[in-house]
Amino acid sequence: MELVLNAGPVVKLVLLILVYFSVVSWAIIFYKQLVIHRAIRDSERFLDFFWSKKRFDAIGQGLDDYRHSPLTVLFREVYSELAQNRRQADGQEADTLVADLGEQERVARVLRRSTTSEGHRLEKYLSFLATTGSAAPFIGLFGTVWGIMDAFHDIGTTGNASLAVVAPGISEALVATAIGLVAAIPAVIGYNHFINKINVLTGEMDNFCQEMLNIVQRMSQGR
């Protein structure tokens, strides 16, 4: 603590910035941990639920229990699109075949859009972790270089290069690098961890899209 309190104003400012980075990084880590953990858990449960039912309306009624999964969003969007299509089709019986072919395309578009928006939702704030992981050590290094410059200046003014004069300044300066690393290391680890999990979820969403498209196609053909 003394090292921090005795540091120069520039080093203190650097430390303050690094603390801000660290606080926000940890908040994001907690946040993403909750969001992604819930998303994975609900996705697994939703897929079981989805394949256990044979009617879309039955699935649609039970979506509330899996609200954290991105797959439920995809399903909901597709379901809404189909419902809207059915309402329009009731008034245009003559063009059923044309409408069905267009329906598949619309569902595909809806799925693409939903997948993208869910991907964005899952990746929200992760860029801050990446920034912290890459920038914090450099910011810390800047503080250290500044502190060492000060220490050398002190040596110059006192004319004494003994360890007692040099060492405190350098150790105070090195605190900045240490704090920079303390902020950066969890951020990098968290970023890699969450990106990995998000890739898994994105893969699941892609698979689910294909399944949904197949189902919609079968529905069109079976009509």
Next chain:
Amino acid sequence: MSVAPLRQFNTFHSDPKFGRLLLVSLIAHGLIWVAFSIDLFGTNTRPKPPIYYVDLIHKPVLNPQAGRPDPRPAKKPKAATVKRTVQTAAPTVTKKPTKPAVKPLVKPAKVVKPKPVPKPTTKIDQRKEQKVQSALDEIRERQARQAERDALKDKLAKLRDSAGAATVAADVPVGMPDGTGDEAGIAVVAFVQAFIQQNWALSRYLIDQSRIANIEAKATLVYSAAGKLIRYRINTPSGNQQFDDSLKKAIIKSQQLPQPLPKILELNVTFNLKEMAGRN
């Protein structure tokens, strides 16, 4: 599969509030700061781990001088004989001046006479005289060099004395030809004193005091054969409360010596602040 009207989800994803988690993170950082401030992890008060120097040559023994002839008288005769042999060896090839019989006539004349002889009537030729003269010059030169070396040695000894107890080990003569191998070494008292001084933390105030006053305390320490401090008593306190307290702390820190002792020992050790400050 049939399609029925879908229920509307106004808040479909109930993501956790980021602001709340930011607060949690802030509190966690604050707690870490507090923990460091009150030294919860003991980083500031944790005693420094002792540094053990294993001195295989200067093994601590009870009395390092025991079992050895007094070095001073032993040295002098040796030096004398060396000088003598130098003197005698220089002029001629005389190897054993003490040996009598075999060539009695030639040697005494060569060895002893050079000094008195040159002056008078004896018939030593010019060349011999020159030889003797050069030999004498050589001897004088050697003596001068020897004197110079002695002076340097004295100077070195004075410097060592002023450097304090740390040089005790270096001063102890080792490798005496008549030694048995286990008597040479640093005295236990000096060893214990040096060890305690290693663990002694001097404040700035005390370092300043060392320049002003001669502060000294005497303590009796009882160590077990395993090198563990059994009890201690400060017989003569210095009168300076800070010094006495720091001495007590240093003794307590040095409860365990880095190596065992020959037996249970009661040691009277003197701790001098000036010596300590000089070392630090």
